[in-house]
Amino acid sequence: MTSNALSSDADAWQAGIEQFNQGDYYACHDTLEAIWMTAEIPEKPFFQGVLQLAVALYHLGNHNWHGTAILLGEGIRRLEPFEPSYREIDVTDLLDCASVWLELTQQLGAEQIALVAEALILTHQGKSGVGATATLPKWEIQPGK
Numbered sequence: 001m002t003s004n005a006l007s008s009d010a011d012a013w014q015a016g017i018e019q020f021n022q023g024d025y026y027a028c029h030d031t032l033e034a035i036w037m038t039a040e041i042p043e044k045p046f047f048q049g050v051l052q053l054a055v056a057l058y059h060l061g062n063h064n065w066h067g068t069a070i071l072l073g074e075g076i077r078r079l080e081p082f083e084p085s086y087r088e089i090d091v092t093d094l095l096d097c098a099s100v101w102l103e104l105t106q107q108l109g110a111e112q113i114a115l116v117a118e119a120l121i122l123t124h125q126g127k128s129g130v131g132a133t134a135t136l137p138k139w140e141i142q143p144g145k
Contacts, residue, residue: 009035013087017141020050023124025058046086049078050141053098057139060117065110072102085144097137104136 012035019028029051036047052075059067076098084092105116123138 009038016050017089020054021140023057023120023139025054025061028054029058045078046082049075049082050094051075052078053094057120060105060113060120063113063117065105065113068113068116069102069105072098072105076102088144090142090144093142097139100137101139 012031016028016031016035019025019031032047032051032054036044036051039047052071056068056071056075059071076095079091079095079098082091083095084090101116104119105113108116119136120139123136126138
């Protein structure tokens, strides 16, 4: 791989992180899929895991309970081997956040997926999530520690 290709991948990775953190999960999917397709074998599960979390949140925005729950679980499973940090991101923090949202999704079930989707919007606005006392972590990819 040439240094230009490496630089391009690094730029695309940064763009994907920004898209994820801004809640633009569809664009993030497209960006990360391009990286995943050309990644070396050892890194493929990492990129696929982050990609699956983005797609899960896209499904959440569309009130697709099944897609949300399945892809959160798959993304978590694929990212666990990369803890505590990888590619300059805090994987443990990302997985802790994903686990909280997966648990909430499973507890509320398909009938109340709209509440979980509303909580996602509220957390991006810096407000509380589901219910007055519930505090949900904001979905962000943070720099590694």
